[in-house]
Amino acid sequence: xxxxxxxxxxxxxDGSQIAHALSTPSSDQSGCEMHVLPARTIPVVFLPGIMGxxxxxxxxxxxxxxxxxxxxxxxxxxxxxxxxxxKDPHQRQMILDPEATEVDRYEPGNETSDKRHSNVSKxxxxxxxxSATLTQEQRDQHARIRGWSEVFFESYGTxxxxxxxxxxxxxxxxxxxxxxxxxxxxxxDVSPAEWGGDGGDKxxxxxxxxxxxxxxxxxxxxxxxxxxxxxxxxxxxxxIREIIxxxxxxxxxxxxxxxxxxxxxxxxxRALIHPEYGNAMDVVAxxxxxxMPAVGAGAAYKRIRVGFEGSGLMGYIFRKVVGDTGPxxxxxxxxxxxxxxxxxxxxxxxxxxxxxxxxxxxxxLPKSDPYxxxxxxxxxxxxxxxxxxxxxxxxxxxxxxKSFNKIKQSRDFHQDIATHYHPLTYLSYCADDKQKxxxxxxxxxxxxxxxxxxxxxxxxxxxxxxSPLASQWATQSDDGEGTAIMTDGVDSxxxxxxxxxxxxxxxGTVPAERSAQDPVRQxxxxxxxxxxxxxxQGSYQxxxxxxxxxxxxxxxxxxxxxxxxx
Numbered sequence: 001x002x003x004x005x006x007x008x009x010x011x012x013x014d015g016s017q018i019a020h021a022l023s024t025p026s027s028d029q030s031g032c033e034m035h036v037l038p039a040r041t042i043p044v045v046f047l048p049g050i051m052g053x054x055x056x057x058x059x060x061x062x063x064x065x066x067x068x069x070x071x072x073x074x075x076x077x078x079x080x081x082x083x084x085x086x087k088d089p090h091q092r093q094m095i096l097d098p099e100a101t102e103v104d105r106y107e108p109g110n111e112t113s114d115k116r117h118s119n120v121s122k123x124x125x126x127x128x129x130x131s132a133t134l135t136q137e138q139r140d141q142h143a144r145i146r147g148w149s150e151v152f153f154e155s156y157g158t159x160x161x162x163x164x165x166x167x168x169x170x171x172x173x174x175x176x177x178x179x180x181x182x183x184x185x186x187x188x189d190v191s192p193a194e195w196g197g198d199g200g201d202k203x204x205x206x207x208x209x210x211x212x213x214x215x216x217x218x219x220x221x222x223x224x225x226x227x228x229x230x231x232x233x234x235x236x237x238x239x240i241r242e243i244i245x246x247x248x249x250x251x252x253x254x255x256x257x258x259x260x261x262x263x264x265x266x267x268x269x270r271a272l273i274h275p276e277y278g279n280a281m282d283v284v285a286x287x288x289x290x291x292m293p294a295v296g297a298g299a300a301y302k303r304i305r306v307g308f309e310g311s312g313l314m315g316y317i318f319r320k321v322v323g324d325t326g327p328x329x330x331x332x333x334x335x336x337x338x339x340x341x342x343x344x345x346x347x348x349x350x351x352x353x354x355x356x357x358x359x360x361x362x363x364x365l366p367k368s369d370p371y372x373x374x375x376x377x378x379x380x381x382x383x384x385x386x387x388x389x390x391x392x393x394x395x396x397x398x399x400x401x402k403s404f405n406k407i408k409q410s411r412d413f414h415q416d417i418a419t420h421y422h423p424l425t426y427l428s429y430c431a432d433d434k435q436k437x438x439x440x441x442x443x444x445x446x447x448x449x450x451x452x453x454x455x456x457x458x459x460x461x462x463x464x465x466x467s468p469l470a471s472q473w474a475t476q477s478d479d480g481e482g483t484a485i486m487t488d489g490v491d492s493x494x495x496x497x498x499x500x501x502x503x504x505x506x507x508g509t510v511p512a513e514r515s516a517q518d519p520v521r522q523x524x525x526x527x528x529x530x531x532x533x534x535x536x537q538g539s540y541q542x543x544x545x546x547x548x549x550x551x552x553x554x555x556x557x558x559x560x561x562x563x564x565x566x
Contacts, residue, residue: 004031004033007019015249043216043243043244044260046163046260047260048265054073057072061100076154084321085321089328089392094395097395097397117149120143122136126146127168128215155540159546159549162550164217170208187548188205189203192529203554210558214561216553216557225338229271233272237272241280244256255283261287261292262290264342267293269287271420287421287422288427289425290549291516296344296345297514300344305326306499307319328480330480331393345411347414352439353374353440353443424559426526426556431512433505436501436505436506440514441499442499445466446495447496448496452476452485464493467489467490483496
């Protein structure tokens with residue numbers, strides 16, 4: 001008798017499990033196996049980073065903009081994405097307005113929704129999705145129902161599909177499947193130190209065999225990253241409870257989920273279990289964080305002032321889409337509580353905003369409070385927000401005063417979650433010398449542009465002579481494209497200031513020491529994986545990150561549930 005064919009199990013609405021097999025000639029003596037899903041169910045829920053969730057416009061805003069579609073933000077490579085390159089600050093503020101947007105969720109049976117959510121396609125395996133007789137499109141639809149198409153699938157699809165496949169195919173006939181013991185993503189009997197772990201034990205064969213007696217359906221939950229992460233946590237908590245109830249209604253034993261986060265999703269995840277926000281500690285077994293700006297990132301200040309960065313052709317397109325100038329980024333993030341909550345908090349530490357003159361430090365802030373010393377300052381050249389850039393659309397719900405109120409609310413949010421982590425927390429982060437991040441943001445003086453008073457300086461006819469009293473420097477003009485033109489408060493000679501390239505180990509966005517390592521300093525992580533070799537957005541395409549994430553999920557499952565002892 002030849003090897004048996006494994007049939008894919010389908011879950012009916014009443015909880016019954018079925019599988020379909022085709023009749024074969026009597027000469028075909030091969031068998032079929034139906035693998036019944038375990039009654040114990042532990043959903044794995046993924047939360048993406050900023051700009052990683054798809055958003056749609058309210059009907060009123062769509063009508064106001066006279067748009068043919070209700071798409072607000074879809075980071076996949078679509079015409080809507082390319083069109084953002086040509087949007088000015090006014091249009092960006094209108095399209096990416098937290099008050100006029102919501103998560104673009106998949107609507108089963110809606111042909112338009114299927115087309116819009118076609119970013120999820122060619123899904124190879126989905127446990128419990130249906131029998132082998134399902135078409136590829138039907139399998140993809142099941143993945144969309146799980147929320148996979150709400151998120152940037154081009155970036156997160158590798159993680160979602162790997163978790164779905166490996167967590168639901170752990171063992172066969174009492175032995176670990178080869179995906180756990182071989183290849184770049186093997187997680188069984190591997191020391192966490194091989195992934196940069198600072199301690200902890202290997203995942204053993206006995207542990208894997210034990211926790212294999214559960215079903216791990218993988219879900220993704222998008223959230224409106226323009227809104228406060230505290231509000232998003234409330235929305236995510238509601239959906240997690242709905243997911244749990246979905247499996248309970250189908251007769252599965254489902255009590256809690258395991259959460260996996262990326263970047264800003266880590267802040268949502270921490271607020272998710274905070275009693276003042278998501279209040280979902282009772283339904284979250286543990287959290288695995290990836291690339292989390294635990295206490296903010298200096299890049300948030302830099303990008304609001306001069307726009308996003310990017311190198312090469314794809315980097316050029318990326319920054320053009322998300323905003324390559326201060327006015328484009330400020331029009332969105334100065335009005336978005338979620339974006340403002342990525343600014344460095346008090347726990348980020350002092351003296352991260354600096355000015356240098358001829359290689360000498362002449363300014364270093366904050367001394368204690370970034371909110372009053374930098375973010376809400378109005379009369380200093382190093383201020384975070386340029387008033388003229390805040391509200392190009394002249395919206396009644398926007399303006400400098402309202403932005404300052406959002407910054408004060410960000411301070412409250414930062415303080416609320418400052419030391420708040422799940423007791424079962426695992427995290428990975430990058431500390432790479434080739435992926436420098438802005439731990440400190442340094443303004444350096446330079447000659448004025450040629451046609452902005454710098455002709456004599458650039459022709460060596462005039463010596464640049466700048467006062468070291470940087471707090472007295474004054475802005476003459478700033479288009480947000482990289483160089484602000486200044487005077488020093490002593491004479492009328494003009495000079496330029498530019499933000500220096502990042503100089504701290506990180507992933508290109510999150511600095512390792514200033515931010516990513518904060519939960520380690522607090523002793524909040526069971527294991528932290530200090531890694532190299534990837535940039536921020538692509539972290540979950542790195543094999544070390546995926547393997548260490550699998551390790552964290554399995555350790556949480558083994559420790560958090562009492563089922564196994566029974």
